[in-house]
Amino acid sequence: MANMKDMIPAFDLVQPTTVEDAVDLMKDAGDEGWVLAGGLDTFDWFKDRIKRPRVVIDIGGIEEMRGFRDEAGGIEIGAMTTLTEVANHARVRSEFGVLATAAEHVATPQIRNQGTLGGNITQDTRCWYYRSGWPCYRAGGNVCYASAPLAMNREHCILGRSRCVAVNPSDTAPALIALDAKMVVQSPRRRLYDAEDYFIGPSVDITRMTVLEPGDLLTQVFVPAFWANSNFYFEKVRDRGSWDFQLVSVAAAFRMSGSTIEDARIAVNGVAPYPVRLDAVERLVRGEAASESLQNAAGELAIQGTRALRHNDYKIVMMRNLVRRAVRSVAA
Amino acid sequence: MHDVESVGVLEKKYSRRTFIKGVIATGATVSSANYLFRGPNILGAATLQSTTERLLTLTVNGQERRVDVLPNETLAMTLRYKLNLTGTKLGCDRAECGACTVLVDGVNQYSCSILTHQLRGRSVTTIEGLENADTGELSVVQQAVMDEGGFQCAFCAPGFVMSMTAMVANNPNVTREEARVALSGNLCRCADYDKILNCAMRAAELARSV
Numbered sequence: 001m002a003n004m005k006d007m008i009p010a011f012d013l014v015q016p017t018t019v020e021d022a023v024d025l026m027k028d029a030g031d032e033g034w035v036l037a038g039g040l041d042t043f044d045w046f047k048d049r050i051k052r053p054r055v056v057i058d059i060g061g062i063e064e065m066r067g068f069r070d071e072a073g074g075i076e077i078g079a080m081t082t083l084t085e086v087a088n089h090a091r092v093r094s095e096f097g098v099l100a101t102a103a104e105h106v107a108t109p110q111i112r113n114q115g116t117l118g119g120n121i122t123q124d125t126r127c128w129y130y131r132s133g134w135p136c137y138r139a140g141g142n143v144c145y146a147s148a149p150l151a152m153n154r155e156h157c158i159l160g161r162s163r164c165v166a167v168n169p170s171d172t173a174p175a176l177i178a179l180d181a182k183m184v185v186q187s188p189r190r191r192l193y194d195a196e197d198y199f200i201g202p203s204v205d206i207t208r209m210t211v212l213e214p215g216d217l218l219t220q221v222f223v224p225a226f227w228a229n230s231n232f233y234f235e236k237v238r239d240r241g242s243w244d245f246q247l248v249s250v251a252a253a254f255r256m257s258g259s260t261i262e263d264a265r266i267a268v269n270g271v272a273p274y275p276v277r278l279d280a281v282e283r284l285v286r287g288e289a290a291s292e293s294l295q296n297a298a299g300e301l302a303i304q305g306t307r308a309l310r311h312n313d314y315k316i317v318m319m320r321n322l323v324r325r326a327v328r329s330v331a332a
Numbered sequence: 333m334h335d336v337e338s339v340g341v342l343e344k345k346y347s348r349r350t351f352i353k354g355v356i357a358t359g360a361t362v363s364s365a366n367y368l369f370r371g372p373n374i375l376g377a378a379t380l381q382s383t384t385e386r387l388l389t390l391t392v393n394g395q396e397r398r399v400d401v402l403p404n405e406t407l408a409m410t411l412r413y414k415l416n417l418t419g420t421k422l423g424c425d426r427a428e429c430g431a432c433t434v435l436v437d438g439v440n441q442y443s444c445s446i447l448t449h450q451l452r453g454r455s456v457t458t459i460e461g462l463e464n465a466d467t468g469e470l471s472v473v474q475q476a477v478m479d480e481g482g483f484q485c486a487f488c489a490p491g492f493v494m495s496m497t498a499m500v501a502n503n504p505n506v507t508r509e510e511a512r513v514a515l516s517g518n519l520c521r522c523a524d525y526d527k528i529l530n531c532a533m534r535a536a537e538l539a540r541s542v
Contacts, residue, residue, distance in 0.1 A: 006425055010382035013403035013449055036447075040427055043406075043445045047425065056403070060450050084439075107496070108517025111427060114438045114446065242516035 015058045019219055022059050024214050029055040031163045032117035033214065034059070037080060037119040038112055045124075050133040065118075065219055068092070074224040076184075077180045079118025083172070084109070086117050094224055098251050100174035105236045108243050118218045121173045121183075121198070122210055125273065126245055127156065127166035137206050147309055154311040155247065158319070160272030162203035171236060173199065173275040174251035174267035177229050179259045184220040185212065192222075196267070199274035209274070211321060227253045227265065233329040235322055246270040248315055250322040252329075259289045260331040265325060268302070271319050278302050281323060290331040299324035333400050384537070390451060393461025399448075407443040407451060408432045411458060414453075419459035419490050430518030433491035440498040440517070459490040462497065472542060473497050476535035484522035492518045496532050504539040506532070 011034075016022040034053035037060070041127030046305050056228035059065060065080040068089055075091060086092055087103040106120060107113050125131075125138070127146055147165045148154045156165040173195070181195040187254050198210055212218060232251040238244035252266040264282045269275040281298045288294050299320040306316045350530055359455065385400035392415060399414050408425075411417040411434070420443055423431035429443040433455040434443045443456075459539065462471040473496045483489045492515065499514040511532040520528060 007402075007409070008404040008406070010402075010404050012382045013447070015449065039445055039447070039450075044426055046404075058450060107516055109498075110430060110431070110433060110440050110442045110517040114441045239540070242513070 008043065009049060009052050011046075011053055011056045013056050013058060015061050016064070017061045017154075019064060019186055019217065020188065022057060022062060023186055023215070023217055024056070025057050027188075027216065029053075029057065031214055035056055035217065037122075038082070038111075038115040039233055040107075040115045041119060041123040044131070048131075048133065050131070058214075059077075059217070060234055069112065071222075072229075073223075074222055074226075077140050077221045077223065078216045079115055079220055080116045083112040083115050083117060083120060086108045086172075087112065092223075095225075095228035096179055097171060098178055098234050098253060099175045099223065099304075100236040102172045102236075102249075102251060103194060105234070106171045117172060117221060121176065121221075122212065122218055123169060125166035126169045127164075128152075138166065138202070140207065146223060149310075151309075152311065153309040155245075155270075156309055156312055157272050157314060158306040158308055159276060160201050160274060160314045161307075162201060162206070162273075164202035164206050166202075166273050167270050168199060168209060168272070168274050170269060170275065171246060171249060174224070174234065174249055174269040175234060176221060177251045177267035177275055177277050178232070178251040178265045179223050180183070180265060182222040182224070183218055184222060185216050186219045187213075187216040196275070196277045201273045227255070230255050231330050233326040235325060237318055237322070248318045248322055250319075250326050252326040254285075254330045256330060261285045261288055261290060261330060266302075266323065268319055271306070272317060278323065280304070285327060290327050290329075292331075295324045295327045295331070297326045356541060361458055368415055386449075388448065388452060390448070391455040393457055394455075394465070401448045403447070403449060405448050407434065407446050407448050407456065410448040411443060411456075417458050417460050421490055423487070423491075423515070427518070429488070430491040430495065431488050433494040433518060435494055435498055438498065438501060440495045442517075457494075457497075459493055462493070467481045471497065472538035473500065473531075473535040476531045476538055480534050482524060482531035483520070483525045486523050488518060488520045492520070492531075496535050499532065500536050500539040504536050506536050508533055 015026050016025055022250040032054035034056050036056050036058045065078040067078050067081055069076040071233055083106050087100045093100045129145035130136050130138050134145050136145055145151055146156050146164055157167045176195040183193045183198040185191045193211055200211055233252040236246045236249040238246055248270040250268045254261050255263040264285050266278045269276050281302050284301055285298055301322045302323040303316050308316055347367035365378050383402055385402050386402045388399055390397050397415055401410055408420055408422050411420045420434055422444060425444045429440045432442055432444040441470050462474055473493050493527040495518050501521050508529055511529055
């Protein structure tokens with residue numbers, strides 16, 4: 001039971017109001033710094049005493065990182081825009097519906113009111129061995145508790161494992177990949193990443209989920225107009241009807257010409273330590289009509305190379321079926 | 333004599349500057365440090381800023397409240413332990429149960445998972461602020477809960493009432509299905525969800541007739 005003794009361990013709190021100041025403060029703090037956005041990933045770590053930074057940099061006061069900016073080539077969304085704002089924004093809803101739908105599927109209303117788009121895609125994995133403070137590979141140790149013989153790994157990965165078998169928990173990440181979004185990172189140099197390159201697997205760096213290194217700040221997400229008003233599909237399968245992370249989710253965008261798929265982008269999440277873009281499936285469906293045989297072929301192709309752990313072989317079937325359904329959504 | 337000797341010992345260990353800073357820090361935290369920290373290291377220079385309360389002016393239930401707040405203090409703690417607004421409950425303290433739900437600028441949020449220092453210049457409403465301050469008249473949601481008797485043990489009730497308040501303010505024409513979604517961030521261990529939804533629908537009805 002929570003009481004006053006459940007105080008978060010002490011830290012220095014700094015509250016910059018510009019991106020420049022934030023980046024400077026992050027540089028000063030180095031490895032001992034922690035960026036606080038919505039806080040819904042952060043405070044669990046702090047309260048459980050697993051992460052204990054010396055300096056917390058609260059970026060909630062940076063106005064330029066909030067809200068939406070219409071641009072000719074698309075829409076720029078500040079990383080500190082809340083998920084509720086993303087889900088309710090008129091242009092996002094009408095032109096980039098897959099992102100609004102994905103944001104609507106995150107956790108609970110209170111969390112969407114506080115959680116940010118940047119935080120949702122940058123959050124750490126929810127592997128409970130790791131979250132409970134076990135010294136696994138991702139935490140700097142030399143063992144993976146989730147793939148040990150008696151491990152409970154029903155929610156873990158079927159693709160992309162490399163010592164670590166955790167999955168990316170974000171709902172909006174696959175939607176942003178389907179929309180070919182760009183991530184704007186400031187450090188103080190400004191860099192642009194394609195959405196699918198923003199996420200990294202354990203074979204690249206096992207301690208990080210994204211390209212962000214200490215001192216890097218995700219400031220904006222740019223959604224190009226190219227995929228606006230496409231045929232979108234989003235589905236998230238979870239154990240409960242609300243308030244849960246995905247087991248598997250799929251986000252897809254199809255540009256149609258009559259009943260023919262002219263172009264497509266499809267991404268799944270919950271199957272690997274990073275959201276997976278299915279470019280082979282995209283190539284398969286391009287120029288085809290979404291017949292039943294194409295749906296089946298897309299599903300079978302999607303699961304090539306998957307390998308189940310002891311308790312998660314259902315995810316392979318689930319991934320196959322979700323990709324099938326995504327293609328079926330544009331069937332004549 | 334004894335006092336003078338003590339000061340002498342201190343002067344050997346600390347520079348004058350560190351000593352003064354230390355005194356300021358202990359002075360500032362004396363009200364809460366004893367029960368906030370299991371192993372307090374108040375004099376350590378590294379934790380100097382982090383254990384110092386700073387005076388904030390918060391707008392709570394329409395009133396300006398001045399309160400000393402630690403950097404690592406959540407809004408729920410400030411409300412319950414410093415402002416004595418204990419209507420806001422702490423259940424899980426992990427943004428999972430919703431018992432601590434309050435309104436920040438009219439939007440329902442978990443007060444266990446936001447730092448009080450993040451709320452400078454924003455307006456907080458707790459369960460205590462719902463009734464009319466002058467007449468004592470209940471809000472539509474409170475009245476609906478009274479009418480329908482929605483809760484069994486009611487530990488979760490303040491959180492639910494705050495979420496319902498945000499819900500009917502957003503959309504008084506809410507359907508039962510929409511209410512289910514709007515209240516999905518609050519848990520009830522007595523599993524009184526059906527009766528709670530009756531309250532929500534009654535609250536929406538009252539809000540429409542106001």
